[in-house]
Amino acid sequence: MARASRSDVARLAGVAPSTVSNILNGRAEELRLAPATVERVRAAALQLQYVPQASAQALRGGRSHTLGLLLAALPPSPYVPVVYDVLTAAIVRAQARERLLFPVVQPEHGEDTGYIDRMLADVDLAGVVCEYSPRNALAGQRLVDMDVPVVWMSLDSSSEQRPGIAHVHADERPGVRDVLSRLDIADDQRLGVLVGPVYRTERLDVVQELFPGRIAVFEAESWLPPAGLAATREALTRHRDLGALFCADDLLAVGALQACAELGLAVPDDISVIGFGGYQLGDYGIGELTTVYWPLRDLAAAAVDTLVDRLGSAGPRSRTPATAAPVTVTLPSTAVVRGSARLASRPLRGEARSAR
Numbered sequence: 001m002a003r004a005s006r007s008d009v010a011r012l013a014g015v016a017p018s019t020v021s022n023i024l025n026g027r028a029e030e031l032r033l034a035p036a037t038v039e040r041v042r043a044a045a046l047q048l049q050y051v052p053q054a055s056a057q058a059l060r061g062g063r064s065h066t067l068g069l070l071l072a073a074l075p076p077s078p079y080v081p082v083v084y085d086v087l088t089a090a091i092v093r094a095q096a097r098e099r100l101l102f103p104v105v106q107p108e109h110g111e112d113t114g115y116i117d118r119m120l121a122d123v124d125l126a127g128v129v130c131e132y133s134p135r136n137a138l139a140g141q142r143l144v145d146m147d148v149p150v151v152w153m154s155l156d157s158s159s160e161q162r163p164g165i166a167h168v169h170a171d172e173r174p175g176v177r178d179v180l181s182r183l184d185i186a187d188d189q190r191l192g193v194l195v196g197p198v199y200r201t202e203r204l205d206v207v208q209e210l211f212p213g214r215i216a217v218f219e220a221e222s223w224l225p226p227a228g229l230a231a232t233r234e235a236l237t238r239h240r241d242l243g244a245l246f247c248a249d250d251l252l253a254v255g256a257l258q259a260c261a262e263l264g265l266a267v268p269d270d271i272s273v274i275g276f277g278g279y280q281l282g283d284y285g286i287g288e289l290t291t292v293y294w295p296l297r298d299l300a301a302a303a304v305d306t307l308v309d310r311l312g313s314a315g316p317r318s319r320t321p322a323t324a325a326p327v328t329v330t331l332p333s334t335a336v337v338r339g340s341a342r343l344a345s346r347p348l349r350g351e352a353r354s355a356r
Helices: 006-013 017-024 035-048 081-096 114-122 136-145 173-180 202-210 225-238 250-262 296-312
Strands: 066-071 100-105 127-131 150-154 166-171 190-195 215-219 242-247 272-274 291-293 327-332 334-336
Touching (some): 006 035, 017 035, 066 136, 114 136, 127 136, 136 150, 173 291, 173 327, 202 215, 242 250
Parallel strands (some): 066 100, 066 127, 127 150, 150 166, 242 272
16 A cells, blocks of 8 residues: 555545645634634544644755664663674664664553554654564564565564565574584583573574473573573572573573673583674673574664665666565574583584484
8 A cells, every 4th residue: 555645635524735734734724714624624534643744855856865673672681783784784784775764662561552653753864674573473464565565574483484585584593503502412412592582483493303301491580691690690509400501692691601600600611601682792701602693783783774665776676565575585693612611523413404
């Protein structure tokens, strides 16, 4: 459904376009417009789901160069590398493509998409990169309904494809499989898995596959090092059969390493510690963490490139949304092998299933 214009509202209400602007801008009383006219215009705008253009694009004589970045709701601790990497990479890429980027975060509570209408009323957007989440799906659908080109960006391999012009996603599994399939751990030992609140399950699917029946999952109170320290301290105290610890985030792994040192456990001789993310951890004094690189910066850049390329393609077809946006880019995670884990040079388990 194409986005309704001021002229569409004027035709339906039987008034001039300038009357529509005056009424919707709150000047009806000042101009002494008849209440019946005001009601007719507002009813027409509601029926057509009209959202005023932000910047009178037609008067400028050109198309908008501003892109939207619609992020899922922020985590309880928003100052984490995941948010930083996605946001800064998107800004840098947009600037390189001579575009402005307008980031918006999904409200923490409620399913209402009214904030999308307010955004479009305030900012004239050429298109939007929309991070996929179940709740963001409604917002993305509203953008598509308003005839705004949408490129979906999934931080993992989303099984659901929403309407839009393209879909880019990261695949968390390859790097996790590469590391854990080579993990040197005794048959009578278990693999501890440390997660934070509201964790993603994709990277854990590989763990379940490679270590069936040998997993102990521990949930920290947050994704930050102090929570990782507390959860690991408790896990290692209560469970003496852990031969390795896979942390679902590098910041949790920082806390895990601190807990191991506090309890007198040598890494990796007594226990292996593996992270996920591949972040720059110099400020924490951690340089030997075996981890899995999550290509979030590359993903955000690819999403911006995809949107800009589609907007610039000849003809409207490239901007026409499909019922299920086609996946155009898939970026795999990769292993980053350092000194915190005992790994064999070739896979020890799951060799026959190394490709999935």
